[in-house]
Amino acid sequence: MTVSSSRVRFQPPRLARALTWALALATIAVALSPSLAHAKSEFNDVDQSSKFYAEITWLADQGISTGYSDGTFLPYDAITRDAMAAFMYRLADKPAFDPLKRSPFTDITTRSKFFKEINWLSSTGVTTGYADGGYGPYKSVTRDAMAAFMYRLAGKPSFDPPARSPFVDVAPTSKFYKEITWLASTGISTGWSDNTYRPSLAIARDAMAAFMYRFDREVGVAGSWEPSNPGDSKNCSDFSHWRDAQEWYERYYPYHGDIGGLDGDGDGIVCVSLPGHP
Numbered sequence: 001m002t003v004s005s006s007r008v009r010f011q012p013p014r015l016a017r018a019l020t021w022a023l024a025l026a027t028i029a030v031a032l033s034p035s036l037a038h039a040k041s042e043f044n045d046v047d048q049s050s051k052f053y054a055e056i057t058w059l060a061d062q063g064i065s066t067g068y069s070d071g072t073f074l075p076y077d078a079i080t081r082d083a084m085a086a087f088m089y090r091l092a093d094k095p096a097f098d099p100l101k102r103s104p105f106t107d108i109t110t111r112s113k114f115f116k117e118i119n120w121l122s123s124t125g126v127t128t129g130y131a132d133g134g135y136g137p138y139k140s141v142t143r144d145a146m147a148a149f150m151y152r153l154a155g156k157p158s159f160d161p162p163a164r165s166p167f168v169d170v171a172p173t174s175k176f177y178k179e180i181t182w183l184a185s186t187g188i189s190t191g192w193s194d195n196t197y198r199p200s201l202a203i204a205r206d207a208m209a210a211f212m213y214r215f216d217r218e219v220g221v222a223g224s225w226e227p228s229n230p231g232d233s234k235n236c237s238d239f240s241h242w243r244d245a246q247e248w249y250e251r252y253y254p255y256h257g258d259i260g261g262l263d264g265d266g267d268g269i270v271c272v273s274l275p276g277h278p
């Protein structure tokens with residue numbers, strides 16, 4: 001009782017301090033509110049005269065981009081594939097999942113920047129990486145790849161691509177033709193006035209802000225990414241090659257753990273008895 005009464009005695013000053021702080025923070029929040037102070041963005045290299053100013057401001061307000069530690073956004077730099085993974089994970093409201101204990105890509109480790117975000121993107125099938133096993137984190141995002149990323153992020157909506165291409169530089173046989181024409185049909189990217197889409201062009205960070213803004217408005221991230229729980233339905237002997245067992249485990253682990261019990265020692269590498277294990 002004496003302890004609790006002494007606590008009560010100290011509460012009024014603490015409460016008063018808390019109220020003072022709340023008032024001070026509220027004042028700062030009002031002062032920084034975008035509706036009252038539109039002249040400058042959160043970034044010192046972006047202002048109202050910048051192309052895509054509203055979209056970049058939206059990106060910052062949503063917490064999708066925090067920019068660089070020196071306060072810049074670097075709007076004209078090409079967006080890299082690791083940063084895009086981070087943008088997309090945040091656009092999806094940071095879904096809960098357990099990252100793998102071992103990187104599924106040969107060119108990043110679990111300690112690489114944005115590993116969690118890249119792993120989320122691969123756990124959802126939005127990215128499969130390259131055929132050589134890499135993710136290419138520092139490579140620029142090209143416009144054709146963006147179409148594929150966004151089509152998958154939208155949950156692969158049903159879409160019949162037009163028989164005749166709306167773009168002079170994209171043929172119906174081109175890589176990602178369906179995804180590119182889908183993106184155009186949504187209005188997210190309609191290409192240039194000369195009827196080109198410029199599929200291999202790298203996307204600048206300011207343009208990516210605009211694409212993500214339109215994606216959020218016009219399409220939205222698919223609802224749930226969680227694969228249904230297959231239960232303890234697999235043993236190592238059910239796989240003929242290590243890679244198949246590892247991929248099965250990597251698909252379910254982030255959402256359901258090691259349900260098959262394939263990783264006895266918990267190091268993220270399953271079924272080392274199978275041919276092909278590293």
Ligand SMILES: [Ca+2]
Nearest residue numbers: 263265267269
């Ligand atoms: Ca193991």
